[in-house]
Amino acid sequence: xxxxxxxxxxxxxxxxxxxxxxxxxxxxxxxxxxxxxxxxxxxxxxxxxxxxxxxxxxxxxxxxxxxxxxxxxxxxxxxxxxxxxxxxxxxxxxxxxxxxxxxxxxxxxxxxxxxxxxxxxxxxxxxxxxxxxxxxxxxxxxxxxxxxxxxxxxxxxxxxxxxxxxxxxxxxxxxxxxxxxxxxxxxxxxxxxxxxxxxxxxxxxxxxxxxxxxxxxxxxxxxxxxxxxxxxxxxxxxxxxxxxxxxxxxxxxxxxxxxxxxxxxxxxxxxxxxxxxxxxxxxxxxxxxxxxxxxxxxxxxxxxxxxxxxxxxxxxxxxxxxxxxxxxxxxxxxxxxxxxxxxxxxxxxxxxxxxxxxxxxxxxxxxxx
Amino acid sequence: xxxxxxxxxxxxxxxxxxxxxxxxxxxxxxxxxxxxxxxxxxxxxxxxxxxxxxxxxxxxxxxxxxxxxxxxxxxxxxxxxxxxxxxxxxxxxxxxxxxxxxxxxxxxxxxxxxxxxxxxxxxxxxxxxxxxxxxxxxxxxxxxxxxxxxxxxxxxxxxxxxxxxxxxxxxxxxxxxxxxxxxxxxxxxxxxxxxxxxxxxxxxxxxxxxxxxxxxxxxxxxxxxxxxxxxxxxxxxxxxxxxxxxxxxxxxxxxxxxxxxxxxxxxxxxxxxxxxxxxxxxxxxxxxxxxxxxxxxxxxxxxxxxxxxxxxxxxxxxxxxxxxxxxxxxxxxxxxxxxxxxxxxxxxxxxxxxxxxxxxxxxxxxxxxxxxxxx
Numbered sequence: 001x002x003x004x005x006x007x008x009x010x011x012x013x014x015x016x017x018x019x020x021x022x023x024x025x026x027x028x029x030x031x032x033x034x035x036x037x038x039x040x041x042x043x044x045x046x047x048x049x050x051x052x053x054x055x056x057x058x059x060x061x062x063x064x065x066x067x068x069x070x071x072x073x074x075x076x077x078x079x080x081x082x083x084x085x086x087x088x089x090x091x092x093x094x095x096x097x098x099x100x101x102x103x104x105x106x107x108x109x110x111x112x113x114x115x116x117x118x119x120x121x122x123x124x125x126x127x128x129x130x131x132x133x134x135x136x137x138x139x140x141x142x143x144x145x146x147x148x149x150x151x152x153x154x155x156x157x158x159x160x161x162x163x164x165x166x167x168x169x170x171x172x173x174x175x176x177x178x179x180x181x182x183x184x185x186x187x188x189x190x191x192x193x194x195x196x197x198x199x200x201x202x203x204x205x206x207x208x209x210x211x212x213x214x215x216x217x218x219x220x221x222x223x224x225x226x227x228x229x230x231x232x233x234x235x236x237x238x239x240x241x242x243x244x245x246x247x248x249x250x251x252x253x254x255x256x257x258x259x260x261x262x263x264x265x266x267x268x269x270x271x272x273x274x275x276x277x278x279x280x281x282x283x284x285x286x287x288x289x290x291x292x293x294x295x296x297x298x299x300x301x302x303x304x305x306x307x308x309x310x311x312x313x314x315x316x317x318x319x320x321x322x323x324x325x326x327x328x329x330x331x332x333x334x335x336x337x338x339x340x341x342x343x344x345x346x347x348x349x350x351x352x353x354x355x356x357x358x359x360x361x362x363x364x365x366x367x368x369x
Numbered sequence: 370x371x372x373x374x375x376x377x378x379x380x381x382x383x384x385x386x387x388x389x390x391x392x393x394x395x396x397x398x399x400x401x402x403x404x405x406x407x408x409x410x411x412x413x414x415x416x417x418x419x420x421x422x423x424x425x426x427x428x429x430x431x432x433x434x435x436x437x438x439x440x441x442x443x444x445x446x447x448x449x450x451x452x453x454x455x456x457x458x459x460x461x462x463x464x465x466x467x468x469x470x471x472x473x474x475x476x477x478x479x480x481x482x483x484x485x486x487x488x489x490x491x492x493x494x495x496x497x498x499x500x501x502x503x504x505x506x507x508x509x510x511x512x513x514x515x516x517x518x519x520x521x522x523x524x525x526x527x528x529x530x531x532x533x534x535x536x537x538x539x540x541x542x543x544x545x546x547x548x549x550x551x552x553x554x555x556x557x558x559x560x561x562x563x564x565x566x567x568x569x570x571x572x573x574x575x576x577x578x579x580x581x582x583x584x585x586x587x588x589x590x591x592x593x594x595x596x597x598x599x600x601x602x603x604x605x606x607x608x609x610x611x612x613x614x615x616x617x618x619x620x621x622x623x624x625x626x627x628x629x630x631x632x633x634x635x636x637x638x639x640x641x642x643x644x645x646x647x648x649x650x651x652x653x654x655x656x657x658x659x660x661x662x663x664x665x666x667x668x669x670x671x672x673x674x675x676x677x678x679x680x681x682x683x684x685x686x687x688x689x690x691x692x693x694x695x696x697x698x699x700x701x702x703x704x705x706x707x708x709x710x711x712x713x714x715x716x717x718x719x720x721x722x723x724x725x726x727x728x729x730x731x732x733x734x735x736x737x738x739x740x741x742x743x744x
Binding site: 107108111112113114121122125167168170171174236237238239242244249252253255258 | 540559
């Protein structure tokens with residue numbers, strides 16, 4: 001059996017327990033602000049798009065035995081390296097709104113009054129360290145996530161259930177279909193995980209029956225996101241639009257907590273660790289791609305420089321949050337969709353057509369003989 | 370080689386953390402400079418907000434708050450700091466200036482709105498708290514007749530902190546027992562921003578040094594539009610919430626009788642029947658005898674489910690009359706007391722725009738009240 005940097009179990013855990021966490025912070029309030037109780041519809045559309053990019057890349061890897069980037073590099077080494085550098089650039093831009101959100105998320109979760117930006121700075125030390133590790137580290141982080149994510153998520157869900165009024169989601173389709181589709185496009189970065197899958201599938205090799213592990217685990221994560229969104233809207237209704245960093249706010253209304261205090265924060269802290277992994281992931285993958293693109297031996301200097309640059313970028317952009325955040329989320333959405341969704345679909349279709357062509361040629365040759 | 374590198378990493382981390390520590394103390398604020406706010410009273414005087422901010426100020430000898438006397442020479446453990454300003458934020462900042470304390474809202478448990486605040490849209494004052502990420506969303510909102518600051522500054526025999534006394538009478542237990550209709554900041558705001566733009570606030574009154582919150586203020590678009598009596602508040606609670614261990618007293622030919630509602634199951638269904646908005650309310654109460662004016666023989670004391678003859682029918686009739694009276698009264702002032710506008714939006718959305726304005730006046734109530742004796 002071929003040794004892989006990330007195996008099917010780890011990939012499945014990544015999809016079920018690490019990937020959803022990026023959708024539990026700012027996305028719920030963004031969706032609620034645009035479509036209110038219909039928030040499950042654009043989310044479902046987004047998850048479908050995300051699944052299609054996963055399916056396309058998985059099938060590509062199954063058919064060719066390698067990820068699209070490695071395949072491109074094999075066919076044309078120079079082109080492959082250029083693609084890697086370009087993807088790294090997109091990944092770094094993609095990471096910025098998540099970094100901006102994480103900083104504010106930490107302020108709300110860990111502090112009683114707003115701290116200075118420097119309180120968040122140690123995150124870049126952690127991120128810098130993670131970036132020096134390869135895709136193997138993603139698999140190992142994913143192995144930790146069932147405990148770090150699943151148990152706290154289940155507990156927060158139970159706490160939220162008693163106070164949530166799910167009838168707040170009614171009426172379904174209150175907003176026109178166009179608004180729901182437009183909302184999906186305006187929140188596309190949260191569903192553009194194809195960007196992350198592209199470099200990840202470089203470290204994965206298909207083994208018989210892997211789809212039976214990977215796809216059900218993806219659906220588990222997607223179902224968790226939909227359940228979370230429903231509970232969040234059930235708790236806050238028309239106020240949901242103003243409730244940022246949703247995961248910190250769903251457990252607090254459990255009646256016993258008025259006596260016990262905010263013990264739900266313990267579960268939030270555990271999920272925050274997963275959020276650290278998630279937020280560092282695009283940076284980690286970008287460093288890996290740059291290292292391969294420029295054929296660097298050591299990633300330490302590269303990681304330090306990139307994290308230093310991101311630190312100053314977040315420090316600078318943080319003060320202009322209201323201007324830059326919509327730019328990263330809405331204006332750049334087409335870029336993320338092209339690279340994270342269309343590109344995986346096109347490479348899959350490309351390999352399908354190529355295989356069909358080969359089969360046709362083989363048949364013709366056989367017939368001619 | 371590897372171990373040598375590890376030491377370098379640790380030194381780097383140590384250096385970085387030391388840098389952050391010596392430059393800004395990790396952004397921490399000294400506890401002595403922080404004011405832990407337990408309650409805020411908001412009044413409006415002409416165009417200015419006037420705030421009384423109650424602060425927990427534990428004495429240095431570690432003596433507990435509450436109780437009667439001031440062992441530390443009458444030093445206040447829950448001082449109220451005043452502030453004024455054109456906005457609530459400015460008023461809070463002026464209180465900060467006066468004391469040098471940095472106000473911390475995360476432990477604020479009660480907001481008391483003065484009568485003057487509810488004459489205009491009370492969200493002129495409350496949206497400040499909704500905007501603050503550190504405000505406690507489970508904080509109770511309540512109102513008073515007259516000045517809110519006066520109520521917050523007064524003490525009760527239950528302890529020096531009026532906030533704690535208010536919190537007790539506005540607990541979840543009070544809600545399930547039907548003695549008050551407490552509401553959190555989040556729920557009150559949800560009502561205001563919801564389909565009906567309405568809500569309820571418990572009215573705090575003082576009765577022989579103790580606070581009580583039997584009455585309920587009706588709020589429409591942020592303004593006070595009426596007050597429900599204690600009896601009406603109970604009737605409303607019986608329709609809105611499941612009750613538990615709630616006492617209900619009603620008249621009997623042999624004198625008064627009190628039953629204990631062990632649990633209740635209110636079921637509300639909204640529908641449009643021939644364009645008439647109809648609310649079907651099916652209320653089931655499982656009760657045991659608590660007490661009656663007429664003394665009971667020994668064999669009637671053995672089972673709480675053994676109620677006086679006809680008591681259940683009288684209880685059903687009395688509560689039904691109270692609920693219908695509540696409905697008629699609110700209908701007359703155009704107040705959507707059963708929050709049917711929200712149900713109209715959810716279940717009959719096509720008629721929402723045409724009916725939402727006239728719904729409170731047109732709403733038909735079909736009520737079924739059932740009392741069942743349980744041991």
